Amino acid sequence: MVQAYAALDRINTLHLSDEPSSPDDILNIPLHKLLPCDLDEADLRSQMTVLVERILCKRIPFFTEVEDEVLWHIPHEYTQVSSKKSQLVGFKLIYKTSLYSEKQEF
Numbered sequence: 001m002v003q004a005y006a007a008l009d010r011i012n013t014l015h016l017s018d019e020p021s022s023p024d025d026i027l028n029i030p031l032h033k034l035l036p037c038d039l040d041e042a043d044l045r046s047q048m049t050v051l052v053e054r055i056l057c058k059r060i061p062f063f064t065e066v067e068d069e070v071l072w073h074i075p076h077e078y079t080q081v082s083s084k085k086s087q088l089v090g091f092k093l094i095y096k097t098s099l100y101s102e103k104q105e106f
Contacts, residue, residue: 007086011078047074 036044053070056063073079 004091005088006091007088010081010084010086050074 050071057067057070
C-alpha cells in the first residue's frame with residue numbers, strides 16, 4: 001500500500017504557458033537577454049555577502065557576537081507567499097498491485 005500526497009501551489013503560475021517552446025523560439029532570444037546585467041551582478045554580490053556572513057558566524061567563534069545582525073533569509077518576491085505552510089492534499093490509498101496495472105486510482 002502506498003499513500004500519496006500533493007501540495008497545492010502557493011505561487012500562481014497560471015500566466016505561464018503549458019506549450020513547450022520550439023527550438024526556433026529559443027534561438028531567437030537576443031543574447032543580451034540571457035547575459036547578466038549590472039543589476040544581476042549587484043544582486044548576486046549581495047546574496048553572496050549574506051552567505052559569507054552566515055558561514056563566518058557559524059564557523060568562527062569570534063563572529064558569534066554579531067550573529068543577531070546576520071540576515072538568515074534572503075528576501076525574494078515570493079518570500080511572503082512561501083513562508084506560509086503548504087496545504088497537503090491526500091490521494092486515495094494505492095495498492096502496490098495497482099501500480100503495475102493499467103488502471104490506477106488517484
